[in-house]
Amino acid sequence: MNRLNKLFASKTNNLLSIYFTAGYPALNTTVDIAEALEKSGADFLEIGFPYSDPVADGPTVQHSSEVALENGMSLKVLFEELAELRSRVNIPILLMGYLNPIVQYGIERFCKKAAEVGVDGIIVPDLPIYEYETLYSSHFIDNGLSNIFLVTPQTSEERIRKIDGLSNSFIYLLSSSTITGYNLKLSDSVEEYYKRIVAMKLKNPTIIGFGITDSSSFAKACNYANGAIIGSRFVKLLGEDGYMDKIDGFIKGIRP
């Protein structure tokens, strides 16, 4: 049972997760930011590794990726930074990024290294189910890593069932078919979609992401899922001066 499973076994609602891009705004900040987030009460984290062509991301995360790449961030550098992760941070950690850097690093080597530094799960938006099952799943499983799949309002029930069958920690529900970083209103159709998911009684917990920006959207998402993820809004904060001192206030503002 990895840290993610333990977390979901002990806590089933109002889980707060934060995404940030490694190497932004500077190198050697990854573990500092993770530690500060844990201290402020975040339940688990997604650490993004940057890619030159992030098609699922909006301007904020794209920009952070560009800056991180200019700063020299890569998987190799990230794993070096994460070597001290588990001496300072206890909450579950996921890595999130696009497939091509992983392919170049070597999928088997990537999974081994991730497990070695204490990562619990991986989110790769452009890794499809078929390829995951046929080519990659054994490396994830052998290294005790959870693979997280995304579900959107357009995902069919059959496919959601299949994803539920393949998942072993949580399912990432996208609030809408969108790229990251847009402030979404909770419309009737979104609410209907959440209700549809709830009615499916999936075996895995669900976490809502994309478009969660403040305490009110966080609370609304938590009505329908076990928790929610904030990404772009937090990445924006990291672009501000004195961001380390603002992390605590940010987290407490989301979940008073």
Next chain:
Amino acid sequence: MKIKVCGLKHPENIEAVAALQPDYVGFIFYDKTPRYAAGLSADALQGVPASIQKTGVFVNESVENIDKLIAEYGFNAIQLHGDESPEFCAAFKGRVTVIKAFGLNEEFDFEQLKDYANNVDFFLFDTKTKIYGGSGKTFDWAILDQYKLDVPFFLSGGIGSENIAEVKNITHPQFYGVDLNSRFEIEPGLKNIEKLKDAFNIVKNKIQQMKYGVNEQGYYGDFGGAYIPEMLYPNVEELRQQYLTIINDDGFKAEFDDLLKNYVGRPSPLYYAKRYSEKYGANIFFKREDLNHTGSHKINNAIGQILLAKRLGKKRIIAETGAGQHGVATATVCALMGIECVVYMGEIDMARQAPNVSRMKMLGAKVVPATSGSKTLKDATNEALRDWIGNPVDTHYIIGSVVGPYPYPDMVARFQSIISAETKKQLVEYTGSELPQYVLACVGGGSNAMGMFYHFLDDESVKLVAVEAAGKGVNSGESAATTALGNEGVLHGSRTILMQTEDGQVVEPYSISAGLDYPGIGPQHAHLFKSHRGEYVSITDDEALQAGLLCCQLEGIIPAIETAHALAQLEKMKFEANDNVVICISGRGDKDLDTYIKYFNY
């Protein structure tokens, strides 16, 4: 097409069937069949991969007993083969996949299915028999035409090795999969793995008619696939399910052919280039795609995709463009059809290809600058994909080359394959044979090359030469010679060869020709390269411009700089006197006049 294998009961046999990766496996819990699985231990199902739906098959069983068996065996699906009512099905719907079976014959009343439509996930149509369950006989599949509901169905009853290929001709939109059982057995309940394997190959290779073509998973050898985020899955899946049905439809073909003939001006001539032939000591033929309306081969694909988009009910078109040729072609067909058009173009490309930006605007398109990343073609592609993520229902994305997630590479290749289809016919008239010794084309993403190669792929005596842009030299650091400089990875939704750093970041390519300035190649090209079916070479900016000028002066044709790369390759080849050589003149050079003028100081 999905495959369900039903009537399993022996643990080792289950394991062997599971290794074939069917989509469903079925276990029958009905004591009047010799395939009754009651003695089967639940452990025997543990090894069945999660990707395979484990199905319990029941006949007039009680809800309690079915629930008990679902819990015991971990079934994801149930198939109800008796007289179960719609309400009975509803008791399971949402908890497991519900398949309701019906025996069909000529008298079957399809009306009775209406009450089940909301309470089941699938129907299964079997041959009507006096007893419950299968008979091993087929029914007349023509009666399926009477089925009009939108619940997908499995076809069952008497499907065996000898008729499995015919199943592939069933075009019913709700036809979901086949159910294989008694005709693939050594004895009741014991499946013949070899026989099944052959049947799986026939079904799964449904569209693999060519050695170098795509398979049903969207792969060409190691390359292809659909590496897309879930947000794009419904869009791409809709296309995947429909594109072959639509483009093989007679009405579609008639409209496509009519527009190619009367609007584009096809067939494009195959011109015997006399002075080139003298110079290079071989029979050189130009396939004149430059004479198409809008000035390049790009219009073939744009026409095909706009007709497809109309049939999919799309109200809005998006496209990416580098030099602007594909953008202009797309804006043109959108004007033709009266559909809204948005073209993404790198901010830097907009500046260097300003006349094409104006052309697109005149044609009524909105041109949106891509300001992220390197502000060129790959970023325009990213922006178009982002747009599509946000507009999944009403928008069709017309990709301009044989790149992107499956089915795009195959779909675009099919629309461009008119180039080689015509060439074969035209060449017979000149030479008495439809096969030349060489076929040459330039490659950026590779759509004109794939169109030019398509009908020659299986004619292995024909040498296929693909010419990439070396820019200022392959090793100059300013190049777009993808096969020379790239390695395997994932770009814009497919596994292919691309130029990238050691860390997997995409490298910005360089070529004087905006149409070849792309860091990847289509997955089918990657396969032709890796399998050595095609020879992939590169030509520098200087060599290309010189070849472009030579073509003006020897043949009176100003070629696009992209095309000039293919022409330049002639200088490097040695021919026999009787060799027949076809070069795709992919586009005209009007758009490149500024570049030519500056380079040669005219």
